[in-house]
Amino acid sequence: MKIxxxxxxxxxxxxxxxxxxxxxxxxxxVRVVCGVYGDINLFYVDISLNSTVDELAAALVTxxxxxxxxxxxxxTLYLARNEDGWLKADANGIxxxxxxxxxxxxxxxxxxxxxxxxxVLGSSxxxxxxxxxxxxRIDLRHEQSHETSQAPEFEHMMNVxxxxxxxxxxxxxxxxxxxxxxxxKQVIAAIKQITEYRVDVLASTIVQEDMPFIVLESSSxxxxxxxxxxxxxxxxxxxxxxxHDQQPIRQKVYSAVATRSNTFKKCVKKDMPYIxxxxxxxxxxxxxxYTFAFIWALLTGASSVSGGKTRSEVEEAxxxxxxxxxxxxxxxxxxxxxxNQEDERKVFMLRFIQNVFRAFGIVVIMSATNGTAxxxxxTGSHSRSDSKALWCIMFPSLPSFxxxxxxxxxxxxxxxxxHSRPLFAHLALKQLGSDQLPGEKEELIEYLNIxxxxxxxxxxxxxxxxxxxxxxxxxxxxxxxxxxxxRKSGLLHGHFARxxxxxxxxxxxxxxxxxxxxxxxxxxxxxxxxxxxxDALLYLTLTGGKYYNPLVDATGDPIPFHxxxxxxPASFVRFDNDKQLSEDGMRLESIVGASLVVASHQDxxxxxxxxxxxxxxxxxxxxxxxxxxxVSLPKLPLMYESPTNRCVPxxxxxxxxxxxxxxxxxxxxxxxxxxxNEERIDFCFMGGEVTVECKDYxxxxxxxxIKDILDRVPEAxxxxxxxxxxxxxxxxxxxxxxxxxxxxxxxPAEGSKSLKPPRAGSLRHxxxxxxxxxxxxxxxxxxxxxxCHGENCRPDCDQLDKVILFLLRGSRGNGQKEDRKAPPKKxxxxxxxxxxxxxx
Numbered sequence: 072m073k074i075x076x077x078x079x080x081x082x083x084x085x086x087x088x089x090x091x092x093x094x095x096x097x098x099x100x101v102r103v104v105c106g107v108y109g110d111i112n113l114f115y116v117d118i119s120l121n122s123t124v125d126e127l128a129a130a131l132v133t134x135x136x137x138x139x140x141x142x143x144x145x146x147t148l149y150l151a152r153n154e155d156g157w158l159k160a161d162a163n164g165i166x167x168x169x170x171x172x173x174x175x176x177x178x179x180x181x182x183x184x185x186x187x188x189x190x191v192l193g194s195s196x197x198x199x200x201x202x203x204x205x206x207x208r209i210d211l212r213h214e215q216s217h218e219t220s221q222a223p224e225f226e227h228m229m230n231v232x233x234x235x236x237x238x239x240x241x242x243x244x245x246x247x248x249x250x251x252x253x254x255x256k257q258v259i260a261a262i263k264q265i266t267e268y269r270v271d272v273l274a275s276t277i278v279q280e281d282m283p284f285i286v287l288e289s290s291s292x293x294x295x296x297x298x299x300x301x302x303x304x305x306x307x308x309x310x311x312x313x314x315h316d317q318q319p320i321r322q323k324v325y326s327a328v329a330t331r332s333n334t335f336k337k338c339v340k341k342d343m344p345y346i347x348x349x350x351x352x353x354x355x356x357x358x359x360x361y362t363f364a365f366i367w368a369l370l371t372g373a374s375s376v377s378g379g380k381t382r383s384e385v386e387e388a389x390x391x392x393x394x395x396x397x398x399x400x401x402x403x404x405x406x407x408x409x410x411n412q413e414d415e416r417k418v419f420m421l422r423f424i425q426n427v428f429r430a431f432g433i434v435v436i437m438s439a440t441n442g443t444a445x446x447x448x449x450t451g452s453h454s455r456s457d458s459k460a461l462w463c464i465m466f467p468s469l470p471s472f473x474x475x476x477x478x479x480x481x482x483x484x485x486x487x488x489x490h491s492r493p494l495f496a497h498l499a500l501k502q503l504g505s506d507q508l509p510g511e512k513e514e515l516i517e518y519l520n521i522x523x524x525x526x527x528x529x530x531x532x533x534x535x536x537x538x539x540x541x542x543x544x545x546x547x548x549x550x551x552x553x554x555x556x557x558r559k560s561g562l563l564h565g566h567f568a569r570x571x572x573x574x575x576x577x578x579x580x581x582x583x584x585x586x587x588x589x590x591x592x593x594x595x596x597x598x599x600x601x602x603x604x605x606d607a608l609l610y611l612t613l614t615g616g617k618y619y620n621p622l623v624d625a626t627g628d629p630i631p632f633h634x635x636x637x638x639x640p641a642s643f644v645r646f647d648n649d650k651q652l653s654e655d656g657m658r659l660e661s662i663v664g665a666s667l668v669v670a671s672h673q674d675x676x677x678x679x680x681x682x683x684x685x686x687x688x689x690x691x692x693x694x695x696x697x698x699x700x701x702v703s704l705p706k707l708p709l710m711y712e713s714p715t716n717r718c719v720p721x722x723x724x725x726x727x728x729x730x731x732x733x734x735x736x737x738x739x740x741x742x743x744x745x746x747x748n749e750e751r752i753d754f755c756f757m758g759g760e761v762t763v764e765c766k767d768y769x770x771x772x773x774x775x776x777i778k779d780i781l782d783r784v785p786e787a788x789x790x791x792x793x794x795x796x797x798x799x800x801x802x803x804x805x806x807x808x809x810x811x812x813x814x815x816x817x818x819p820a821e822g823s824k825s826l827k828p829p830r831a832g833s834l835r836h837x838x839x840x841x842x843x844x845x846x847x848x849x850x851x852x853x854x855x856x857x858x859c860h861g862e863n864c865r866p867d868c869d870q871l872d873k874v875i876l877f878l879l880r881g882s883r884g885n886g887q888k889e890d891r892k893a894p895p896k897k898x899x900x901x902x903x904x905x906x907x908x909x910x911x
Contacts, residue, residue, distance in 0.1 A: 210358025540565020
């Protein structure tokens, strides 16, 4: 028998008061802390407990993305609760969950369940600070459906070209020779390092935003594309090769994957409106993308892409692919540059291209001639603390050229080809191997002059899109220096420079600052040109020859070196030396050294006669206005006077050496030496028989300086050039010149490293002349009469041991010349290849 209380309530089961309290409890508004997979930003939704899960989902979507039109089939809610209770506050923990895959430990909430159900929030639910309650997985594929439903069906092919095998045959054959090269092994080690990093460091947090990648950053023709095939030759790697070249295809190999690469570009274009800034956080929030479908097609071998795929479909395909133990690698060749205008949408697009594969834990290798790939920094877990994370691994140099067919060309040329970047060597070898080479020495030299001129035109033509950078690079090519702070790698994509680093290195990222390896200071990109012995064909072609002008203005007309240097923006170039003070004429020394090299190339290989070389040198300095100008030269020592004796070699830039080869003799390749401090001059070549000293003073040097110059003329020198700006009208007005020349040589001071006593005997049979800008002949210096100063010579002695030529530039070409008096010279203390530095 039931006992019924007044009012109809059933005693022993629930009182009316209890029922009323419960109704009030489930009708109350609660605050639910929510998160969306792929988005690290948490938020809350205020909602009544007697609402359904579907109503919470609608409110959650509205709060998260008000403009989104997301239906019930595109949203799934998970209860962030397990046996230990609600998910607790832990910045790294919750962030890792949101950026990682959906985890099975969180139960799915059914759309029609009420929030007050015990297996949902429960009727006694209370919001506690630091607890998270609901996670949502949202599929944004529907946002694209309205577009695709009105457009023709999106379907693009994934296959490689039918001619793929033929086009890539040479690359695959080369890969068999290079696959075990040390530099290939270094890249493979980096791939495995990243894979282990993903497992060991990222597995606990599953933050793919922090997954490192690999960058092959170097200029054209160094073997970046070949590296993709080198890696393909390893059975434990599954390498997918794509080209994202924005310029017309110049290498045939790019066309082998043109269809697949173009499909990828189209998928990227379709997805761009939905990926925000291209960060992995944004990518991970996408339920379905066309690029996901592209990746799925790569992994499954599908022949086409016809629509979007979900993240889970890609993850399943990736698991199937890696079950065999292979590491999946995507090789993005020709990664685009941002250019001068850093368009925000272009930044987002390039970041998306870089990150869409990383979002699935796939190892990404990008090859580039620019710094874009390494600079697309996004916010990762490293930005929330003072710690640093591995951002990328840089490879600035790749395997050198190797081809057995090099044995088929003349032995004198083999070493020059082997010591060149692969693309240059390949093109030269292809031409040398197909032509019937002349047997006579002079004919062979002329053939090589024509060949190198043709190659130079071709190499320069590749850089026609960056004419300013190319002209700047041409100037720097002669300076033999270290080119610093080239943040956008302008000399890499605009010319043929390389990073200053030679070995692989790691870039670490903290709060958006890149540091190198374990260093503390911010890393700055520095570029330089490779030494001659590593890239011989670069210097044999682009530094000029009989049929190629290395220095031209914006219209293509040849210009002298001093003018070319003045056209490089002043902010791009500085001259410095860690062993020599900057006020000591480094700019003039650089002009003189480069001018000597340019002049020595005018007649090409085989050497130049000194008279023609010397006239070209005067033009490069700016003393002569025209290369066709004629000058009456003074009497020179016999071997230098002949217009047919080709005694001046084809010089390498200062302190650079050609590969040691018999071609040096055939082609008359020589070196220009920046001398050591104890030798007390600036340059010498031809075994020290031609020497040079620079005096960049704004005021005319006084007689003491002139005496010091004469005292420094080396014993072995036959022609000594003194380049300065001006001279006094006369010298030795109080002390006769003849008295000075006949004085006993002073012995070197105790402890001096001087190689000889000053004013050696041969100076007494020297002739001294000067020439100013635009003069047409040399003249004597007043009061410094040219006669024999020997003590035991006949009165009519005309012996000529050496000639000393003062070359006066005036203000010509000195647009940035330093204004200096004539202090005692603080000279270089060591022979150095980094004596000239251009800041770019």
